[in-house]
Amino acid sequence: SQDLIDGAYNAFVRFFALPTDIKKQYHVAGGGGARGYTPFGVETAKDSKYFDLKEFWHVGREVRDEKYAEAMPANVWPTEVPEFRDRALALYGALDALGSRMLSALALHLGLPERFFADKTNNGNSILRPIHYPPITTDDVPNVRAGAHEDINLITLLVGASAEGLQVLSRKGEWVPYTAEADTIVVNIGDMLQRLTNHVLPSTTHRVVNPPGEKARQPRYSTPFFLHPNPDFVIDVLPNCVSADNPSRYPEPITAQGYLEERLREIKLK
Template sequence: MPTIASVSLVRPLDQVAEELGRSFAETGFGVVRDHGIPADLIDRAWALCREFFALPEEVKRRYHLKGTGGARGYTPFGTEQAKDAQDVDLKEFWHVGRTLPAGDPLERFMAPNVWPAEVPGFRETMEDIYGAFEASGARILQAIAISLGEAPDFFADSVRQGNSVMRLLHYPPLAPGAPEGAIRAAAHEDINTITLLLGAEESGLQLKTADGEWISVAPPEGALVVNIGDMLQRQTNGHLKSTSHRVVNPVGEAARRPRFSMPFFLHFRPDFLIEPMEKFVDSAHSPLPPITAEDYLQQRLREIKLA
């Protein structure tokens, strides 16, 4: 049975790098404790998340921005569909992206955020936790860089002003009449560089091992589940694994409860050229062709019916 490393981010970075690097190469997943995102900020964000999703459907849909690929604002229940899945996922979500200064050259890649006027304090709290996620992600990327034999700042330029997105996810209680085979989140791999996930304590998150077995991921309360995305898998030419994972439907009493989670999809800059690191290219591992982060993102969004 593969082991998912669980590390404290306040430990020396070389120790974190060794354990996380091994876990990411084997399973694509790790658990990070003491990640630096303040507990009171997390609590405020959860409260506002619940407040938003409790709004009437017609109010939430005012913030559904058609034609944007779901990059900002609200995406209604039953919209997203995993690549190659037969049914839509049983979820709704809200996206918060980077707030850029007016006239920034990257505005052509990143739409402005929208904010629900019905939820006081939403913008301030979500921008604060977005920044906290980004800071934690930067330290995790330092550990990954060290594990790859690179300097700690190896990823710094490629993610500076990256097109990162924070998702507030709501899986409603399971309703009778849902399509047979539909689950909360069908098997998929993440598009981005790395994902930092809060809220995985509630059972349901599973990853697929190299042997094809589904195993549950059960972090301690308040910890981050971190996984490698397709972009970083591509940059390391498959050395780090972007692993299939899913959120299965609960049974019994849990089926009548909503589930909330908060993934932060840390992305490269839109204009960053993703090309394989030479150290991971050999006769047995041919390189994939270079592609910009923006082109790759749009290609994948089309596959999951968001663009």
Template sequence: MDKLPVLSLNDDKHSFADAIGASFRKHGFALVRDHGLDADLVAKAWDKTREFFALPVEEKLRYDSSAGGGQRGYTAFGTEIAKDAKLHDLKEFWHVGRELASDSPLKDSMPANVWPDQPADFREIFEPLYAEFDRVGNIILSRIALHLGLPEDWFAPTVEDGNSILRLLHYPPVADAEPGAIRAGAHEDINLITLLLGAEEAGLQLLTREGNWIPANPPEGALVINVGDMLQRLTNHVLPSTTHRVINPASDRAAHSRYSMPYFLHLRSDFPIKTLDQCISEDNPNRYPEPMLADDYLHERLVEIGLIKA
């Protein structure tokens, strides 16, 4: 069976750039250990995630985010649906976004964060964890830049104050699930890259170029990192955004919840996604001759997955 390589962020930056680039070109995914996220902060975040989703539904719905397109706060079970899917995903989630300065020119493009009254210290845990994901994500982007033949810091201004989102995901037990419904239907991510914790629990699968579903199960504590549609567009599909899903567990795990924590790293809202010159060739002509603002692209995709109305 085709398997994803496990990479170490401790490797020489050029070696890592070559390795993650090769994995992305083949799979659209990579598994990365030694990423340096604050382990103590991550452990506390898992505790707070479980505590929040254990609250009564009525309490969680106090922070319902449907009016804001699900961009901040709580999105209830059975709300999100994969593009072109018939049944809603079997999940609920919470979104933490960026805290912008009061005078930021991007203030109008991003909703303010919502913070729950309980569990205690929720904000105190997730604000610094968001910053940690942002830090590690920028290191990964610097390696991707090297792979693409760009300056190491090329992505830094493109994601500065970007509309990145930390999602806390709860997939409840599925013993009584509607026939045909799964935890997350086949989809691609909207953003630049995704950094995912919690995929050690089986279920995440990606679709290979040959049309086979293979598991993406990293070593304990490692990250699953995948290309999003914005990076695919930027690179003219040199780095492909790969279809993936979360299937329901085998019967012995059907009565158990599954938790994960993806960080969707986004471009700045005002960044024009314009195909990189080095990703255009006679064999790979420019698929996207017209640039598109990142915020417009995000809005278009949120409509497709049912989080906002056209």
């Protein structure tokens, strides 16, 4: 519901307004950004020379199977914003349920059983990521708020960002601006689903550019939900996505956790 989204956003905005030294207390050293706070100037889009102009927080799955404990550490919560935990977990749960419904629809589209993804994502290492893009105060920064990239996971659900800047790369190779309506949830396909479907479902290349003029002086807030499979799920090309016209591009299977770690190194989080 909109109230649930607004409540979560209000808590996230309150956290990002805290002094930097307090926020940095929630940075988990050596944790690859898996939980808690990642400060400004760390994440860098793959193959980019410049870090992204953003800081963010990671909320993971709260009810965890012990066998995934190493891949899925416990959550961290900021005591300065007491409502942060409950509001973040409520939004996480709602988007996790919606994401499962989206995957059921995609399974049917791919000619798979409707519940194909259910037991492959029920302990998924999914992440809710509140992001703060601070105001840009000079005109000549080479960095952008988020460089061109594809998401790592299966699908991403994005609930209304607070300012313009999101652009999606079209099949013609043109950047198309996208502004979410207040009650719209954007769904992106990520690289894990692209790999699983042998590019039948291609991942969405997108970026967040710095808006022009005075609009760049405004902060931007965004909260994507990255839906991941269970860490031990083996990403192996689906047989019905291989044909004479589309031979398998990925003969070597890889676990979801192995793939995630490989990609985190590329974007400077590991």
